[in-house]
Structures are given as C-alpha cells and as structure tokens.
Amino acid sequence: MSELQQAEVAKLHGHITQDVHKLVDKYLKIMDWEVPENNEAAARQMILNEIKTALDKL
Numbered sequence: 001m002s003e004l005q006q007a008e009v010a011k012l013h014g015h016i017t018q019d020v021h022k023l024v025d026k027y028l029k030i031m032d033w034e035v036p037e038n039n040e041a042a043a044r045q046m047i048l049n050e051i052k053t054a055l056d057k058l
Contacts, residue, residue: 024048 001009024047031043 020051023051 024044027047028040028043031047032038032040035043
C-alpha cells in the first residue's frame with residue numbers, strides 16, 4: 001500500500017467505523033423484532049462474526 005493510500009484510509013477510518021456501527025445496529029434491531037428474548041450482547045457478537053465471515057470472502 002502506498003503512503004498516499006495509507007493516508008487516505010487513515011482519513012476514512014472514522015467514517016468506516018461509523019458505517020460498521022450502523023450496520024451492526026441495523027441487524028441488531030432486526031433481531032430484536034424477530035427474537036422475543038433477544039440477548040443483545042450475544043446477538044451483537046453473532047452479527048460481528050457474520051460480518052467477519054463476509055469480509056474474509058471479499
């Protein structure tokens with residue numbers, strides 16, 4: 001990765017982090033609707049695991 005690319009990614013870090021938080025919250029809300037006794041911490045971890053799996057495939 002070039003220095004220019006590294007600098008650009010560093011500038012985008014905050015935006016990327018916010019987008020990931022929004023993505024996790026989106027799916028957490030869906031799980032809350034679908035699962036009556038939803039354990040938020042466990043659901044959040046399952047969602048993050050699925051995101052990691054998807055990222056590994058990219």
